[in-house]
Amino acid sequence: MYTSQDAQLAKKILHFSCELEEGQNVLLQLVGLNGVGLLRALVKEAREMNVNPFVQIEDTEIRRMLIENGDKKFWEKQAQTDQLPLMKQMDAFVGIRASQNIYEQADVSKKANKDYSDYFLKPVHLEERVNNTNWVVLRYPSEAFAMNAKMPTEKFREFYYKACLLDYSQLHEAMKPLEERLRKTDIIQLKGEGTDIQFSVKDQNWITCFGKRNIPDGELFSSPILSSVEGHISYAPSVYQGKPFEFVKLEVRDGVVVDFDSSNNDALEEILDTDAGARQFGEFSFGLNPIIKEPMYDILFDEKIYGSNHLTLGKDYEEAPNGNDSSIHWDLVCIGADVYLDGEKIREGRKFVTEDLQGLNPENLV
Structure with a gap:
């Protein structure tokens, strides 16, 4: 289901980082399917705290397709209809970035990136989420991540949890x-x-x-x-x-x-x-x-x-x-x-x- 290290990390995130209290709302967003174990640990811990988890799971290729083909009108609709009203109801946000390929969006055009940044990322995350929630963002270990760090996979996992679970x-x-x-x-x-x-x-x-x-x-x-x-x-x-x-x-x-x-x-x-x-x-x-x-x-x-x-x-x-x-x-x-x-x-x-x-x-x- 999930590892003991993920359980430790979930407790640290929800208790220490987000400082959640009973009855509050937290948006748990997973981008990339690799981090589902940590997401499971967060959901279990949230319910044991009597906190309300709202779960989003995004495939990185679908996200790239949306950014490539989005424009001002599309991202305004996404923000105003769905994501911004939801974010306004959140007390906390946890964003797990679990992509296997950090270059997934390498071919996205300048205009597409700017439209996404101006009409979605800025109002939903840089303005609402950053300023009005207890938020935390983190990566999740993978073979690809270990390659970028030039480490063996298991050594990288040990390094990852040591860095994340620091005192x-x-x-x-x-x-x-x-x-x-x-x-x-x-x-x-x-x-x-x-x-x-x-x-x-x-x-x-x-x-x-x-x-x-x-x-x-x-x-x-x-x-x-x-x-x-x-x-x-x-x-x-x-x-x-x-x-x-x-x-x-x-x-x-x-x-x-x-x-x-x-x-x-x-x-x-x-x-x-x-x-x-x-x-x-x-x-x-x-x-x-x-x-x-x-x-x-x-x-x-x-x-x-x-x-x-x-x-x-x-x-x-x-x-x-x-x-x-x-x-x-x-x-x-x-x-x-x-x-x-x-x-x-x-x-x-x-x-x-x-x-x-x-x-x-x-x-x-x-």
């Missing part, structure tokens, strides 16, 4: 000194191979992420002052809208991307031309999960890599806003750059060097 309360405590520093910071600078970029975060809000919204988790984020981002930055491998990028390099002036290079410049240019906000940044974050060491072409893991930062193209989050209302949100990850807060080096490569922040180094968390 997030301990991690939260270790984050607090960094959060305190960041709330007093004006200028952040990243310096490393192919990277020398700075920006202001003066008076911006900071959010600690410790298993409440993503599984696995471990990040501390805000957003840069829009016009303050200046310099150049190099990112690790990434996949966005089903399109792979072995590397991405951006040149930024007055907060706007003015030049770029990547392994797929045609696709990158399409993404950057989505709207005005797609060439600006809506989030900056520290990756802090001590279990996750290397990129695996999956942003829910890669953005949590310890010793990393992501400076995100596109829309901000309401709890840490900077005015970017783009229809994209692409978490691109920079690994191992030195980090300076108002001129003081706090991280050298991937290790925090000031005494108050050393609790965030992996050897002190696992």
Whole structure:
């Protein structure tokens, strides 16, 4: 039916992450049939809590077909008739991403992706779900996922559950000194191979992420002052809208991307031309999960890599806003750059060097 690890994970998601109470509603969405065991565990746990589960199961090929052939009118109808009214009744949302092929949507056109983002994803998820539910999104292990991580299947499964079932309360405590520093910071600078970029975060809000919204988790984020981002930055491998990028390099002036290079410049240019906000940044974050060491072409893991930062193209989050209302949100990850807060080096490569922040180094968390 489902594994004991799935049962543990279901309890963590519904009790710790979603903080559900008796009588509340939770939407359980499975995209890809691979994760049905975890879905079963979530349904069983929800009913034992006397919580009301609403279940959606989506085949990834059918989703691709809909996105390929959808348009503004279609997605407005989907949102307004079905998904938005349902989401408005939910107290929590759990999204399991269990696709066997991360490149399933690689051939979807720019217009089709934009229509889906603007008229469905944005109103249903980025505006309603993100802002008005206790939500959590996670991947599910598979042979294909293990291949992207360059691990044997069973070793990857062990890694997956270790990262997901981390002691997030301990991690939260270790984050607090960094959060305190960041709330007093004006200028952040990243310096490393192919990277020398700075920006202001003066008076911006900071959010600690410790298993409440993503599984696995471990990040501390805000957003840069829009016009303050200046310099150049190099990112690790990434996949966005089903399109792979072995590397991405951006040149930024007055907060706007003015030049770029990547392994797929045609696709990158399409993404950057989505709207005005797609060439600006809506989030900056520290990756802090001590279990996750290397990129695996999956942003829910890669953005949590310890010793990393992501400076995100596109829309901000309401709890840490900077005015970017783009229809994209692409978490691109920079690994191992030195980090300076108002001129003081706090991280050298991937290790925090000031005494108050050393609790965030992996050897002190696992």
